[in-house]
Every structure is written in structure tokens, then in C-alpha cells.
Amino acid sequence: MAQNYYDEFVKLPLDKMAQKMEDMTFLYNETRVPKKHYKEKLSVAVEEMIE
Numbered sequence: 001m002a003q004n005y006y007d008e009f010v011k012l013p014l015d016k017m018a019q020k021m022e023d024m025t026f027l028y029n030e031t032r033v034p035k036k037h038y039k040e041k042l043s044v045a046v047e048e049m050i051e
Helices: 005-009 014-029 035-042 046-050
Strands: none
Touching: 014 035
């Protein structure tokens, strides 16, 4: 079975995930959302997101 981008993405450390998300956002709409924003969102404890 061929691997897709997601399979590789989930193995990345948090900092690199945030950078990749920033890059994808820019490629989609040439909008710059700082890596810091994604890093904060990815760092939220799961309990907070479930509420």
C-alpha cells in the first residue's frame, strides 16, 4: 500500500508539524499563518478540546 502525506506527517515532531501546516496554508491561499499559531493549537491538551 502506498504511503500518503498524512502517514509521514503524523510521525513529525510538533515543531515540524506546525511548519508544514504553515507551508500548506500559504500554498493554498498565499496567506501567512505563523507556525507559532499551529504549534499552540497542536499543543492543547486533549481534555480541553473535548469539552
